[in-house]
Structures are given as C-alpha cells and as structure tokens.
Amino acid sequence: MATAIRREEPTQEPNEGTVVSSARRTGRRLRVPDSTQRVLLGSLFIAGLFVLWVVVTALGLQPPILLPSPWGVVAAFREIFSSPQIWADFAASGQELLYGFVLAAAIGIPLGLAIGWYTRLGYLLDPSINLLYAIPRIALGPLLIVWLGIGLGSKIALVFLMAVFPVVLNTSSGMRSLDSNLVRVARCFGAGDLKIFRTIALPGTVPFILGGLRLAVGQALIGVFVAELLGAQNGIGMLIENAGEQFQTAKVFAGLIIFAAAGVILTAAVRSVERHFDAWRA
Amino acid sequence: MAPASITRSREAMEQAPAAADADSYLRARDVRIGYAAAGQADAVLAVDRVDLTVRRGEMLCVVGPSGCGKTTFLNAVAGFLPVSSGELTLKGKPIARPGPDRAMVFQQPGLLPWRNVLRNVTYGLEMSGRMRRKDAAARARELLGLVGLAEFGRTYPHQLSGGMQQRVNLARALAVEPELLLLDEPFASVDAQTRETLQVELLGICRRANVTALFVTHDIGEAVFLADRVCVFSKRPARIVKEVAISLPEPRAQARLKPEFLTYVKEIAAALGSAQAESR
Numbered sequence: 001m002a003t004a005i006r007r008e009e010p011t012q013e014p015n016e017g018t019v020v021s022s023a024r025r026t027g028r029r030l031r032v033p034d035s036t037q038r039v040l041l042g043s044l045f046i047a048g049l050f051v052l053w054v055v056v057t058a059l060g061l062q063p064p065i066l067l068p069s070p071w072g073v074v075a076a077f078r079e080i081f082s083s084p085q086i087w088a089d090f091a092a093s094g095q096e097l098l099y100g101f102v103l104a105a106a107i108g109i110p111l112g113l114a115i116g117w118y119t120r121l122g123y124l125l126d127p128s129i130n131l132l133y134a135i136p137r138i139a140l141g142p143l144l145i146v147w148l149g150i151g152l153g154s155k156i157a158l159v160f161l162m163a164v165f166p167v168v169l170n171t172s173s174g175m176r177s178l179d180s181n182l183v184r185v186a187r188c189f190g191a192g193d194l195k196i197f198r199t200i201a202l203p204g205t206v207p208f209i210l211g212g213l214r215l216a217v218g219q220a221l222i223g224v225f226v227a228e229l230l231g232a233q234n235g236i237g238m239l240i241e242n243a244g245e246q247f248q249t250a251k252v253f254a255g256l257i258i259f260a261a262a263g264v265i266l267t268a269a270v271r272s273v274e275r276h277f278d279a280w281r282a
Numbered sequence: 283m284a285p286a287s288i289t290r291s292r293e294a295m296e297q298a299p300a301a302a303d304a305d306s307y308l309r310a311r312d313v314r315i316g317y318a319a320a321g322q323a324d325a326v327l328a329v330d331r332v333d334l335t336v337r338r339g340e341m342l343c344v345v346g347p348s349g350c351g352k353t354t355f356l357n358a359v360a361g362f363l364p365v366s367s368g369e370l371t372l373k374g375k376p377i378a379r380p381g382p383d384r385a386m387v388f389q390q391p392g393l394l395p396w397r398n399v400l401r402n403v404t405y406g407l408e409m410s411g412r413m414r415r416k417d418a419a420a421r422a423r424e425l426l427g428l429v430g431l432a433e434f435g436r437t438y439p440h441q442l443s444g445g446m447q448q449r450v451n452l453a454r455a456l457a458v459e460p461e462l463l464l465l466d467e468p469f470a471s472v473d474a475q476t477r478e479t480l481q482v483e484l485l486g487i488c489r490r491a492n493v494t495a496l497f498v499t500h501d502i503g504e505a506v507f508l509a510d511r512v513c514v515f516s517k518r519p520a521r522i523v524k525e526v527a528i529s530l531p532e533p534r535a536q537a538r539l540k541p542e543f544l545t546y547v548k549e550i551a552a553a554l555g556s557a558q559a560e561s562r
Contacts, residue, residue: 185392188360189409189458190381199405203396280396280438 068250073257076250080239092234093224095152097262100159101220107160108167108216109209115168116175117201129168137161138226145230155227162223166215174208175201207277214270221263307494308336308359308462313368315351315358325366328354330519332368336462336496341488343497343505345550346515347558352498355520356466359496360386372462382410385455386464389471391447393439399426399450400435406458418457425453428487445476452484456491463488463495469504481507482535502554506530506546507537514550516557524553 032040050070056062057069064072080086115122115129141158148154182200191199228237236258243251313332316325328351336342346352357363358370361380370377372384385406393402403422407413413421426432429449439447448468455463469477485508488495499505505512506528514524528546530537537543 179392181388181390181392182394184362184388185386185405186409187362188380188384188386189406190379191409195409199408200394203394206396277396280440 065247065249068253072250073253076248076254080251080254085234086239088234089236089239092152092232092238093228093236096155096159096224096227096235097220099152099156100223101163101216103156103160104163104167104216104220105213108164108212109171112168112171112209112212113175113202113205116172116178116205117197122172122176129165133165133169137165138222141226141230150231155224155232158227159220159223163216163220166219167209167212170208170212170215171205174205177208178204207274210270210274210277214267214274217266217270218263221259225259306335307338307340307373308334308496309369309371310334310355310359311369311371313355313358313370314366315354315363316366317354317363327366327519329358330521332515332520332522334513334522334525336494338494339492340510341485341493341495341497341508343499343509343512344515345499345502345505345512345554346520347517347554348500349518350515351518351520352515353466355515356386356464356496356498359462360384360464382406382412382458383461384464385458385460385462386466387448387451387455387468389467391439391444391451393447393450393454395439398436398438399431399442402439402450403454403457406454410458412458421457422453425457426450428456428491429453429483443476444472445480448472448480449483452487456487456493461494463493465495465497467499467501468497470499470501477504484508485534502547502550503538506543506550507534512546512550514553514557523557524550526550526553 053067054070057064057067057072068076115125138158140161141154144154144157144161148157178201182204183196186196186200224235225237225240228235229241232238236255240252240255240259243249243255310332313329314327315329316327319326332355334342344352344355354363358365359372359377361377361384364378377384393399394405397405400419400422403425404415404418407418407421408415423432423435426435429452431446431449431453434442434446434450439450442450452468469480472480481504487493497505497508509528512526512528513522514526515521516523526546526549530540530542530546
C-alpha cells in the first residue's frame with residue numbers, strides 16, 4: 001500500500017525544468033530530478049511485481065487455487081459485481097468504516113487537545129491510554145460483541161478503538177511540543193490562555209492531527225476486516241472470508257484490492273488536506 | 283566599590299538635571315529581584331538594588347557579563363517576573379504583568395511559521411485587540427516599509443534569512459506602538475555583517491519613530507554604538523557599577539571609526555573587568 005501511496009505524491013518541484021535543461025545544455029550526464037526518480041522507481045517496482053505475477057501464472061508455476069492469474073482476478077471482479085450482494089457489502093463495510101472513523105476523529109481530536117493542553121488531565125489519562133494502547137485492540141472484538149451484540153454497534157466500536165489511538169496520541173503530542181518562544185511572544189503582547197490556545201497551540205497542532213488521521217485510516221480498515229471476520233451478514237471483509245473458505249482465491253484477491261483501494265483513496269484525501277498546510281513548512 | 287558606584291550614578295543623574303521625574307518613562311528604584319531555585323531554601327538574588335531611569339525617546343543599553351541578571355531585569359520590566367523589593371514603574375504606574383505598552387524583541391525571532399510576514403506583524407495588534415483588522419493590516423504594511431521588507435508581506439518566515447526574520451520581529455514589536463521597546467540581545471544570533479546593518483537600521487527607526495528603548499546586550503561595541511546611555515551591570519547579583527552617557531557625532535553610522543567610540547568602549551570594558559574581578 002505504501003508504494004501505491006507514493007504515486008500520489010506531487011511531482012512538481014520549482015526548479016525541475018531548469019535542472020534538466022541546464023544539464024542538457026552543458027552536455028553533462030543527464031540528471032533526473034529527485035521527485036521524478038521517486039515516482040519512477042516506485043512505479044517501476046510495482047510494474048515489476050505485476051510482470052512477475054503474470055509470468056508465474058502464465059507458466060503455470062503455481063496452481064490458480066494458490067495464485068490466481070490477473071485475468072482470473074478480473075473475472076472474479078466481474079462475478080462479484082454481477083450480483084447485487086456487493087452493494088450490500090459495500091454499504092455494510094462503508095458504514096462501519098465511516099462511523100468508526102468519524103467517531104474516532106470527533107472524540108480523538110478534542111480529547112488529544114485537552115490532554116495536551118491541561119497537564120493534569122494528561123497525568124490522569126495517560127496511564128490508561130498507554131495501557132489500552134498496549135493491548136492488541138482487535139483482541140477486544142469478542143468482548144465488544146458480548147457487550148454490544150453482533151450488529152453494527154460492535155463493529156463501529158472496534159473500528160473506533162483501532163482508529164482513535166493514533167489520533168489522540170498524535171494530537172496530544174503536537175499540543176505538548178508547542179514552541180515556548182511563541183508562547184512567550186504571545187504573553188508579551190498580553191494574550192491570555194484562550195488566545196494562546198487559538199493562535200499558537202491549535203495551528204501548531206494541525207499537522208500532527210492530520211498525521212494522526214492518516215495513520216488512523218489504515219487502523220480503521222484493519223478494524224473493519226477483523227470486525228467482519230468475527231461474524232457478519234454483509235461486508236467486504238465477509239466476502240474475503242467466505243471466498244477464502246471456499247478456496248475462491250481470485251475472489252480473495254479482488255476483495256484485498258478493494259480494501260487497498262479504499263486505503264489509498266482515503267489516505268490520499270488526508271494527504272491533500274495536509275499538503276494545504278505545507279506552504280509554511282520549511 | 284558599592285558606595286563609589288552609587289556616587290557615580292548620582293553624578294550621572296546630575297549631569298542631566300532637567301530630566302528629573304517628568305521625563306522619566308521607566309523608573310527602577312532600589313529594585314531587587316530574587317527567585318526560588320531548586321535545591322535552595324532561600325530565594326536566589328539575581329538583581330540587587332538597581333536604580334535606573336529611561337527617559338522618553340532615549341535608548342538605554344544595559345551591558346554585563348553573561349548570566350549576570352540583566353535579562354532577569356528585562357523580564358521584570360516586561361512583566362514576566364515580579365520584583366522582590368523596590369519599585370518598578372512605567373509612566374508612574376507600577377508594572378505588574380505583561381502588556382501592550384511594552385513590546386519585547388527576543389534573540390529568537392519567534393515568528394509564527396503558519397502566518398505570512400504581514401499577518402505576523404499584525405499579530406501583536408490582534409492580541410491586544412486595539413485595532414480593526416483592516417487598520418492593523420495597513421499599519422503592518424507601513425512598518426514593513428520601515429524595516430525594508432515592503433515586498434515580503436505574503437512570504438512565509440521560513441523563506442526569509444535570519445536577519446530578515448529579525449526585522450519582521452522588530453516590525454511586529456513596533457506595530458503595537460509600545461511606550462517602551464525592550465530588546466534582549468536581538469542581534470546575537472545573526473552574522474556580524476548583518477548585525478551591523480541591523481544596528482544602523484534600528485538606530486534610524488528609533489530616531490524616526492521616537493522610540494524609547496531598553497536594550498540588553500553583552501556586546502560593548504553594540505551598546506556604545508546604539509545607546510544614549512550605557513548602564514554596566516556587575517556579576518550576579520547584578521548591581522549598576524557604572525553609568526556612561528554616550529555622545530557621538532551624528533550620523534552614527536560612521537561612529538565606529540571615531541576615537542571617542544574607542545574611548546567609550548575602553549571605559550566600559552574597564553568597568554566590566556573591575557566588576558568581574560571584584561566579585562571573585
């Protein structure tokens with residue numbers, strides 16, 4: 001997934017064109033700008049893996065039940081999308097992901113801000129948060145089902161638990177790494193706590209919050225999959241699980257690709273918001 | 283040594299008899315500043331019985347060995363620290379907390395990285411809430427012109443050099459039209475050439491805008507170049523060991539080459555040296 005995300009990175013660099021043309025003019029060895037290299041190498045590696053996949057399956061080195069061919073996966077996609085069940089799956093997984101993620105952001109961001117801002121609240125909550133964070137949270141799945149039932153509730157809760165930690169931890173550490181020089185400047189101009197929070201602490205924490213949200217996307221997707229594994233009617237995770245049990249390996253691949261695509265799209269969305277704040281970062 | 287220093291500062295005051303209280307902006311009378319330090323039962327005394335006045339439109343420089351308590355004194359004037367005893371008043375009113383009537387320029391530019399230069403200069407005005415946004419922006423543009431950065435309003439701090447950042451810092455402090463400008467070694471972290479340029483500019487700006495300033499530095503040359511008067515602080519706890527009125531021919535930009543300049547530097551260096559030797 002990481003390599004796929006890289007392709008979303010911006011390729012414009014202010015001097016890109018001039019670097020290339022001056023290298024050509026002077027007749028030296030042509031130097032490819034770093035940003036192009038990055039995109040190129042990342043893409044090449046993915047293309048290489050794809051070619052390897054094609055070759056291995058075309059030569060029949062592995063039976064399709066272990067490694068389906070790309071065409072087999074395309075056929076699986078066709079089969080999946082020919083049944084209305086897929087829309088129910090999308091709706092179920094989408095709901096779990098959306099509600100869990102939004103809840104994690106809605107609770108995680110204010111909580112992180114409060115923990116970072118009020119030192120004593122940090123003292124109060126830090127040990128519990130670290131304890132919860134140390135538990136593999138997917139292990140809480142069965143407990144959540146006992147408490148909240150097998151329905152949407154327990155699944156949202158699991159997605160929430162997966163996603164909320166990176167948000168809280170990043171936000172609070174951003175709040176704590178507040179620049180004391182800036183606080184002194186603000187105080188010097190007679191700013192009170194509220195103004196310092198609004199003009200120094202909050203804007204300084206925004207990049208941390210966005211970084212937390214970006215990490216939360218991946219965690220939330222794990223939450224969706226595991227929640228559906230523990231028992232569900234519909235869902236993409238369920239689709240993968242069922243296909244796996246019936247050795248429909250191509251279908252498993254198709255499900256994985258859907259998960260990966262969701263991850264890439266959501267991460268890219270957060271990245272595009274982050275880029276908006278890059279203007280002031282050195 | 284102590285009685286002698288008092289006599290000397292009396293002499294200095296007598297040299298300007300008209301000054302008296304009417305013109306004295308900032309007045310420190312018998313100021314002691316102590317603070318609680320870890321592992322020590324009694325408060326540590328940083329500043330001991332300092333008497334000084336800053337008159338309207340004057341630039342007073344405080345020099346002293348590093349760690350002597352001159353920054354502590356400046357912080358008390360800014361309102362960050364209370365005085366333990368004595369009196370510290372600005373225009374007759376005791377200083378209790380930081381306020382927009384005093385603006386401080388620190389060694390670190392302390393610019394908000396997510397705000398462009400213009401919005402950094404309006405920051406102080408926003409915090410004191412004395413001006414509408416539009417007026418604040420107009421005032422900020424005026425000050426950016428004054429510090430020679432008129433074209434850089436939309437630039438972000440990280441795109442500027444250290445010297446330019448420090449100019450923005452100065453513009454931000456001046457924007458609130460402080461009664462008293464406090465400068466704590468503002469040019470200590472820029473390179474020597476930029477420092478001289480900034481000193482000349484600061485002098486020009488202060489003359490033009492009739493700024494009253496208290497400037498703390500450990501650089502004797504800087505103090506002589508900028509000051510109308512120089513106060514020499516002793517080692518901690520800081521006392522005033524000498525007060526020197528500086529009179530150099532205008533314009534000061536070339537003053538460094540004048541023999542008087544060197545005389546002042548020698549005089550102050552001697553006072554500093556004896557202060558250090560004495561407290562050993």
